[in-house]
Amino acid sequence: MSDTFEPVIGLIGGSGLYDIDGLEDREWRKVSTPWGDPSDELLFGRLHGVKCVFLPRHGRGHPTPPSALNFRANIDALKRSGVTEIISLSAVGSLKEELPPGHFVIVDQFIDRTFAREKSFFGTGCVAHVSVAHPTCPRLSDAIEVAGRDLGLPMTRGGTYLVMEGPQFSTQAESNLYRQWGCSVIGMTNMPEAKLAREAELCYASVAMVTDYDCWHEEHDAVTVDQVVKVLLGNADKARALVKAVVPALGKPRGLCPAGCNNALDHAIITAPEKRDPALLAKLDAVAGRLLG
Numbered sequence: 001m002s003d004t005f006e007p008v009i010g011l012i013g014g015s016g017l018y019d020i021d022g023l024e025d026r027e028w029r030k031v032s033t034p035w036g037d038p039s040d041e042l043l044f045g046r047l048h049g050v051k052c053v054f055l056p057r058h059g060r061g062h063p064t065p066p067s068a069l070n071f072r073a074n075i076d077a078l079k080r081s082g083v084t085e086i087i088s089l090s091a092v093g094s095l096k097e098e099l100p101p102g103h104f105v106i107v108d109q110f111i112d113r114t115f116a117r118e119k120s121f122f123g124t125g126c127v128a129h130v131s132v133a134h135p136t137c138p139r140l141s142d143a144i145e146v147a148g149r150d151l152g153l154p155m156t157r158g159g160t161y162l163v164m165e166g167p168q169f170s171t172q173a174e175s176n177l178y179r180q181w182g183c184s185v186i187g188m189t190n191m192p193e194a195k196l197a198r199e200a201e202l203c204y205a206s207v208a209m210v211t212d213y214d215c216w217h218e219e220h221d222a223v224t225v226d227q228v229v230k231v232l233l234g235n236a237d238k239a240r241a242l243v244k245a246v247v248p249a250l251g252k253p254r255g256l257c258p259a260g261c262n263n264a265l266d267h268a269i270i271t272a273p274e275k276r277d278p279a280l281l282a283k284l285d286a287v288a289g290r291l292l293g
């Protein structure tokens with residue numbers, strides 16, 4: 001990557017967000033990856049002149065459940081398409097009274113309780129350990145916060161997203177445990193998405209949009225998809241407004257991210273060059289070509 005470059009904004013739309021309006025020169029295009037197929041075609045276009053690439057996380061019409069998402073293909077496809085930063089938009093349950101349905105949380109931490117997903121691009125033949133101590137990009141999160149406040153959106157900066165495997169919602173005992181752990185919101189998709197974005201050296205920020213109080217709240221004994229969908233449609237409109245407001249602010253040429261997102265692999269690869277597997281290296285062309293190419 002040269003000293004300064006023109007950012008390309010990747011947008012991952014969660015439940016209820018299967019398209020983005022207002023894009024100029026819009027075109028859905030299939031992107032192939034060495035990791036298999038992403039959730040759907042990617043939507044390419046420009047917002048206020050800024051290049052954007054949108055991916056509906058579950059596919060249009062929501063055919064794919066969280067555990068079957070090919071997160072590696074999704075992140076690779078975005079990187080391969082020139083994306084430099086990802087704004088992830090997701091529906092979540094709230095684990096705190098003060099985060100009611102309709103509220104947005106700019107997440108800064110995760111607890112990853114998923115167990116049935118491929119979590120790394122690396123492995124036997126090329127081992128890497130990146131830091132995810134700070135899994136989201138503060139620069140990107142700052143821009144989202146400014147845009148959200150300007151729009152008057154109900155929004156909290158900072159919060160921990162508990163990522164569960166699903167597809168069932170949590171039991172009340174689990175929900176209460178996660179509350180004791182101090183988590184803010186619960187969902188099923190931001191991991192390993194955020195970890196893979198870090199391995200791919202992409203800035204990643206997450207906007208968690210509350211749809212329900214999960215099952216711990218005395219006035220909301222159980223969460224249902226119907227309930228979630230009702231709130232989600234309003235949230236999706238607010239999310240589209242947020243995207244339109246934040247993209248122009250992010251579109252100016254920039255240098256490498258001061259938070260280090262674009263250099264995450266600098267000291268992460270431990271496998272000696274002579275022990276690296278050429279087949280795996282070939283698959284890493286988009287994700288780690290900067291270092292391995």
Ligand SMILES: CSC[C@H]1O[C@H](OP(=O)(O)O)[C@H](O)[C@@H]1O
Nearest residue numbers: 014015066090091187188189228
């Ligand atoms: C429709 S409720 C459960 C579903 O919604 C969330 O999806 P996403 O994170 O993609 O917005 C949640 O994680 C579950 O996958």
Ligand SMILES: Nc1ncnc2[nH]cnc12
Nearest residue numbers: 091092093186187188214
């Ligand atoms: N309560 C909840 N638990 C997990 N994922 C969710 N997505 C939306 N609401 C949720």
